[in-house]
Amino acid sequence: MIARLWGSVEESGTESVIIRAGSVGYRVLLSPYSLAHLSGSSGPVSLRTVLLWSEHQESPLLVGFIDAAEEELFHEIRGIGGLGATKAIRMISVAPQEIWQSIAAGDVSRLKKLKGVGETTARKLVSELRDRLPPSLLASSPESMAPPAAIPPGAAHQNPAGPADSVFEILTRQFGHSAAEAEKMIRRALARNPAVKSVEELFDEVYRHGMD
Numbered sequence: 001m002i003a004r005l006w007g008s009v010e011e012s013g014t015e016s017v018i019i020r021a022g023s024v025g026y027r028v029l030l031s032p033y034s035l036a037h038l039s040g041s042s043g044p045v046s047l048r049t050v051l052l053w054s055e056h057q058e059s060p061l062l063v064g065f066i067d068a069a070e071e072e073l074f075h076e077i078r079g080i081g082g083l084g085a086t087k088a089i090r091m092i093s094v095a096p097q098e099i100w101q102s103i104a105a106g107d108v109s110r111l112k113k114l115k116g117v118g119e120t121t122a123r124k125l126v127s128e129l130r131d132r133l134p135p136s137l138l139a140s141s142p143e144s145m146a147p148p149a150a151i152p153p154g155a156a157h158q159n160p161a162g163p164a165d166s167v168f169e170i171l172t173r174q175f176g177h178s179a180a181e182a183e184k185m186i187r188r189a190l191a192r193n194p195a196v197k198s199v200e201e202l203f204d205e206v207y208r209h210g211m212d
Helices: 032-038 068-078 085-091 096-105 119-132 161-174 179-192 199-209
Strands: 004-012 016-021 024-029 044-052 061-065
Touching: 004 024, 004 032, 024 085, 044 068, 061 068, 061 085, 068 085, 068 096, 068 119, 096 119, 161 179, 161 199, 179 199
Parallel strands: 024 061
Antiparallel strands: 004 016, 004 044, 016 024, 044 061
């Protein structure tokens, strides 16, 4: 199996490149995200790759990724019923982190902006991958807590400040939400369930409904 390729980009197409590795040229299917990163590259490149071949394909398909995060996301998307390798790779038109953030937030509108993704597929991504978020997205360290001024109005009264602070930190610094969005999401979560007592409970409540 071809797992890695080191070489130079000899030709670029709309969905693939030809990588010259030694005296062999490999056609590699890439995501729009990877193609954008390799655009105009004249120096040596390194790609993670996976070789796919089934009875339904006329020829083997060599798919490439610029990093492990992209490869992991590809396999997760590909595992969803009805979504094959070609559809999965085409969907990765922005950074994997951004796609995971949209899935975590249940942001169907944002997911529909990905290449080839409609309402049904966007909802599939959320329903099937929301429980498979990379651990790095959920990491939060006590020393990087948000300042007290950032705590949603009323949060300190309804719930201990710690959980609200930690969830605010995750939403803004790791998931890319603005302070206003994060405050609104936390405030609504606490209004729905003021009995939450931990970061995990509050986070689950926030993302059960996303931005509503």
